[in-house]
Amino acid sequence: MASSAIPFLLDIGTGPPSLLTSANGPISFRRRSLIGLFMRAPALFLPRTSIRRNFSRIANGAFTRFQRRRTMVPSHDRMRDAAMAETESYIVVEDVQGAQGGTLQRGLLDAKAQDSAAEKLNAMTIQVAELTPREARAIDNSPLMIAAELMPTRLLHGLAREGYRWIESRGEIVPRAADGALEIGWGIAEIGAAGEIANGELATVAMLDTGIAAHSAFHGIDIVSEDFTQSATDDRNGHGTHCAGTIFGRDCFGHRIGVARAVPKAYVAKVLDDDGRGTSDGLLRGIKWALDHHADVISISIGYDFPGMVKSLTDRGMPVDLATSRTLVAYRHNLRAFDAVMSLARALAGSEGGSVILAATGNESRADIDPRYRVDATLPASAQDVIGVAAAERRDGALRIADFSNGAPILSAPGVDIVSAARDERLARMSGTSMACPHAAGVAALWWDWLRKNNGHATARQVAAQLSVTAKPKVFSPGFTRAAFGDGLVTAP
Template identity: 50%
Template sequence: MKRYITLKYEFQRRISKRELDTGVYSLVHARPLLSVENLSERAVSELKADPQIQMVVPTMPLRLISPVAGDSLSLTGNWGIRAVRADKSQYDGSGVCVAVLDTGIDTDHPAFAGMKLIEEDFSDHGNGDRNGHGTHCAGTFFGRNDNGRRIGIARGVERALIGKVLGDDGVGQSEMIFKALAWAMEQHADIVSMSLGFDFPGMITRLTEEGWPLTLATSTALEAYGSNLRMFDALMAVFKAQAAFGVAPLVISAAGNESRRDIRSDYRVAVSLPAGAEDVVSVAAVGRHDGKFKVAEFSNAQALLAAPGVDITSAWPGGGLRTISGTSMACPHVSGVAALWWQFLRETDIKPTARNVAARLISNARKNVFVPHTDEADVGQGLVTAPLP
């Protein structure tokens, strides 16, 4: 038997049999319910025939988007804060509830002093961060100053949801991220930041190590990838329906680090899941080059926006700082700027929603800051930019 994720909706109003049979009903009144269990092929077929079950998909591996080693600690702080102009913004994310779905967080780090951090472990490894990735991303997103050094974009955020969806080894299963997303919505997160990916190559490797023929392992992994994409899109559809009422988050995700432009300029791949799912803001990484910005060699293509992701200094478990690179580091820059825009809209009497904030991120992104001949497929709509006075 294989492990499967089942999705059904709990409706807040009575849904008629005809609505269930036809699938025509409003997701505004739906709450996603997810369960995970080992099922036989017969049990899967029976569940798929049940009109109350929306989807049954096999689980697949998750992994953090492994960072690239960076240069030694910068003495001038996080250059990315200046690049996105957060240092010139009058907004700090006050009143915005955010979520980070990653490897957990070091709650004792001085960068998070005075914050209300709500932890939930979906990995079975226990709360806390014994990897470092989650603490680093959270530090860039909303960390306070560390010994006078600014490391965070949205330093006014007071409430953060920390969903541990990856174990201490940086791996997990897809049901962890799905459950965490539903949890974040129920906890009224405004912005969700994710620097992780669905491990398609890892699934093939695991299956072949178990004796599966390569072609069969690849086909099985591809089926799981496609099924999990549909599951992600189904959850995002619920978010989109709820967003009009201001009760659904803007979801932001790293594009991935699988490209290899350092070997050949055309060795680049498109954004991976979950960044490639519907209505997710995908983020590419850029670094500094001759006074301009250049796409990172590892950054996946076709992302929606670009942000600083090379040599980013942020918090690390144990109270210190570390400099690393990756689209994982670019993602919380966009998440932090999104928190500033969320506050901006609220204070200008415009209802902040995922759609409205995403529109601001896109319309205010800059394209005149990149090196000549930059391909739009590498940087999307441009470099994310904070609201200015």
């Protein structure tokens, strides 16, 4: 890590998140106090010169002496805290270059800014530490750090209701097409991606999901995988494989399944385990990993599991109202951490190409019961600068938004009865906003390809603008509004 980082932060980036170092050796992360932060706080306001480095040495020495005294003299407050406070797992985002709170955006507008957005991204670290609530608040009060209690993440499961049998499940196996025939997926035809104006050959894509399985639909694609779940990188669930097939899968078994079927390279971050569950740190690290690799498009078909966290806390004996309150606090802090990463993505989008980030809005709505029963998009689809995608379907010859699809999207895309790749070298038919997001991600790859071929250059902002201005709002049945379909149905070049 760069020497210009404040000394309080240096310890976090140089070893395991639960250990810090001093002149006397390791210091437990959980034993840090506000005093340690205050001793280092003046360094924030010193210039990046030898003065700041000298102050750092003095502050480190003072902190070491304080730790020695602390171990020699019992503190009633410490004993009380040890008895009352329990540690929990927290995401610690070390925002050393000031992306938090919009400061990065202001810094990039300053002509004297010396560090590029890419350098700021490289400097940011995302780790997990065991902290007490008091210690987490101390870290969170730093202007350059964020501490957020880990939240569970999961696949965007929907209820298995009539007309949508295979919502976010393992899918219905699809037979091979007749010899010599090529069946084009209805979604690909609906968004105008069946032509050859653009094919995605000048774009790279990243997908955050359950991984990807070996399949003939991915033959010839350079796939780089990374695991953020402490399991194997391959997909043992099937959800990620299906989503990947829709984004960039090649024709197979007589079916056209991929929107951008000439994408040469794909980055696949496994952020959910084989049961479709993960944690919020894996999602953030996956996004940063994709940004680090300069992926043009990042597709996310997962969500934060608010009900799951409430249930986990109540299962541990916590009252429902207290569990809900604590989950709300965790959600708020996770949103801040997510926004810090997105601040860097936003800066890259204008200065160095950047990435278009898309996410599924979720499947909790029940418009089949009442048209007003449409839940708003969940995180990450609801975050700033993320393109939330709702699910569209063809029913009785008319295009409409699926009853399960959450509202307040930016775009809509086909998401019902979508045929794509499945595990064990098969095809499967699935429904959900998770199937809609890959359609929009594939179209984003086509726009990157088209802009580069026609203009010689493209940025994420330009691609996002094309997605918005070319979307078709007037193709939906009467009764559906922008609250349900956003700017409209995504459309290929």
